[in-house]
Amino acid sequence: MTESAKILRDLEKEDIRILMAIEIGMRRSEYVTISNIRFYSRYPMEETLFRLKKVHKLDLTIRDSSQNEIAYTLNSKGYDMLALHALVEKNKISQLGPLIGKGKESDVYSCMDDEEHIYALKVYRIGRTSFKNIKRTRSFLGERSHFSWLYANRLAARKEFRALKKLYHLKLNTPKPVAVNRHMIMMSYLRGKELAYYQYIENPAKIFNRIIKEVKIIFRKANMIHGDLGEFNIVVDEKGNILIIDWLQWVSSTHPNARALLERDIVNVSNYFRKKYNVESNPSKIIQSFYK
Ligand SMILES: Nc1ncnc2c1ncn2[C@@H]1O[C@H](COP(=O)(O)OP(=O)(O)O)[C@@H](O)[C@H]1O
Ligand SMILES: [Mg+2]
Numbered sequence: 001m002t003e004s005a006k007i008l009r010d011l012e013k014e015d016i017r018i019l020m021a022i023e024i025g026m027r028r029s030e031y032v033t034i035s036n037i038r039f040y041s042r043y044p045m046e047e048t049l050f051r052l053k054k055v056h057k058l059d060l061t062i063r064d065s066s067q068n069e070i071a072y073t074l075n076s077k078g079y080d081m082l083a084l085h086a087l088v089e090k091n092k093i094s095q096l097g098p099l100i101g102k103g104k105e106s107d108v109y110s111c112m113d114d115e116e117h118i119y120a121l122k123v124y125r126i127g128r129t130s131f132k133n134i135k136r137t138r139s140f141l142g143e144r145s146h147f148s149w150l151y152a153n154r155l156a157a158r159k160e161f162r163a164l165k166k167l168y169h170l171k172l173n174t175p176k177p178v179a180v181n182r183h184m185i186m187m188s189y190l191r192g193k194e195l196a197y198y199q200y201i202e203n204p205a206k207i208f209n210r211i212i213k214e215v216k217i218i219f220r221k222a223n224m225i226h227g228d229l230g231e232f233n234i235v236v237d238e239k240g241n242i243l244i245i246d247w248l249q250w251v252s253s254t255h256p257n258a259r260a261l262l263e264r265d266i267v268n269v270s271n272y273f274r275k276k277y278n279v280e281s282n283p284s285k286i287i288q289s290f291y292k
Pocket of ligand 1: 100101102103104105106107108120122175187188189190191192193194232233235243245246247248
């Protein structure tokens, strides 16, 4: 992201407007012709061409010259610029930090606000890496004919942000949502690492119980099931504080598969603590207690 921060500083408002014009055009088709970019930006042709040349040189776009008219599409770096620009303009972010995590379909960076508070910035990267990711996304993309990675990522960010907002009311150990823009979510950060990456933790039984207790409150009060709970989506710090992250695939407790998904979540966590720390538990009893 240090590279992104540098590019962002070099961009003028005209460059941002050209990128936004391509973004608008991408609602209709993946590549946007120069005349459409000109139309959406409302710049004269000369300015349009000048700006296109600049952003292309900065490696923010992909050019297609195989058709009659040259057309452009944003690459993920170009899309990053738009989201970062917006978050900076809204005074949410003032500095970008290093990569702190890489998930199945996201890159997570640290970032800072004016007051030097540190946050996590989750950047969705769906649909560009593997088919599996696309399939998972399709389920909530619905019947949209032209699959747009841009749209998929924006939708994912919005869905997770909404989940974080619902959860935040419960005042539990879930990330506080701070801002969302396009494919990026800014949220509170816990300085630690995934449960999976600890060789050993103090008081594993206590941590296990804390996780189950939270999952139960979330189920009962917010009617939400995580859906992908496990040692990779629980961040733990040195003091044993936890943060249950990665809420994209949450489902409501009224979902037809709710019970099976809840069971899988609980069994995952129970198995992990049993195998790694000899913490015994009875998943079916735990699940029963959720429905009482
Ligand atoms: N709020 C956060 N605080 C600390 N680390 C985080 C936070 N959110 C994400 N991470 C780190 O980034 C990684 C990927 O985030 P995650 O939300 O699980 O994305 P994915 O859906 O791609 O798995 C996590 O495993 C974790 O290491
Ligand atoms: Mg994850």
